Amino acid sequence: MVWSSARKQSVQMMCKIFQHPLELVWNRDHFELEPDQYYRKAETIKDLTKVWHHFSNLYDAKNTVVLDDTDSKLVYQPYNLIHIETFDFNNIFQGGTDHELLKVIRYLEVLRSQSNVANFIHNSPFNSNNFEIAVNWKLDTAMAHYSRKGTMLRIFEHPEKHKRKLTRDDCDMEENKTAKKKKRIKSKKSASTCANNDDATTIPLRPETKNKLKSIVQEIKKKKSTK
Structure with missing residues (x-):
C-alpha cells in the first residue's frame, strides 16, 4: 500500500509508476487533520493501528514495514520503520545516481526471513x-535528467563523458527552445487551416436568397440602362 501526506491528486500521480494496482492507497485525507492544518505544512503521523484495523488485523507489528524519509511520522510504531535518505534532486541534476532503494532491497531480503x-x-x-x-553503468544510464517543469532534458551519461556539469540555466534554455519549437509548429498548423478554409467549397444559397439577389441585380441593370 501507499500512505502519503500529500493530497489525493498528487498521490494519484505518484502511484502511476506502479505497474500493478495497489491493495490500498491513502492520502492526506486519512490523517484526520483540522481544516487549517490540511492546507498548510503540518506535522503528520502515520498510526499503523488504522492500517491493521482496515485489514482486519491480518497484519501487525511483527509483519509490517514502512519506508519513509521522515522518522517523526512513525512515532507510534518506530520499529516498523525503515528510515531512508531523502531523495536529492540536485545530486541527480548534477549527474549523480541514487542507490538508496537498491540498498533497501538488500535489507528487505534480510527481513523476509524474520x-x-x-x-x-x-x-x-x-x-x-x-x-x-x-x-553498474547499464543501470545508471536508465536514469534521466528532468527539468523543473518535468520535461526530459537528456539521458544520463557517464561522468567522464561530461565536458561540464549540467546547470539550471541549461534546463531553462532547453525549455525555451522546446517552447519556441511548439509555437512554430502551432503557427504552421494555423496557417495551413486558413489556407484550407480559403479553398473550401462555397456553401450553396437558399432559393429565397438566390431570388432576392437576382432581383437586386436586375434592378441595377435597369438603372444603368435608363441612364
Whole structure:
C-alpha cells in the first residue's frame, strides 16, 4: 500500500509508476487533520493501528514495514520503520545516481526471513552506509535528467563523458527552445487551416436568397440602362 501526506491528486500521480494496482492507497485525507492544518505544512503521523484495523488485523507489528524519509511520522510504531535518505534532486541534476532503494532491497531480503520484523529493526536498524552497490553503468544510464517543469532534458551519461556539469540555466534554455519549437509548429498548423478554409467549397444559397439577389441585380441593370 501507499500512505502519503500529500493530497489525493498528487498521490494519484505518484502511484502511476506502479505497474500493478495497489491493495490500498491513502492520502492526506486519512490523517484526520483540522481544516487549517490540511492546507498548510503540518506535522503528520502515520498510526499503523488504522492500517491493521482496515485489514482486519491480518497484519501487525511483527509483519509490517514502512519506508519513509521522515522518522517523526512513525512515532507510534518506530520499529516498523525503515528510515531512508531523502531523495536529492540536485545530486541527480548534477549527474549523480541514487542507490538508496537498491540498498533497501538488500535489507528487505534480510527481513523476509524474520518472524518479528519490529524486533529485528529495533536491534539492527537500516543503515545505508552498511550496504555497497557496485557501479553498474547499464543501470545508471536508465536514469534521466528532468527539468523543473518535468520535461526530459537528456539521458544520463557517464561522468567522464561530461565536458561540464549540467546547470539550471541549461534546463531553462532547453525549455525555451522546446517552447519556441511548439509555437512554430502551432503557427504552421494555423496557417495551413486558413489556407484550407480559403479553398473550401462555397456553401450553396437558399432559393429565397438566390431570388432576392437576382432581383437586386436586375434592378441595377435597369438603372444603368435608363441612364
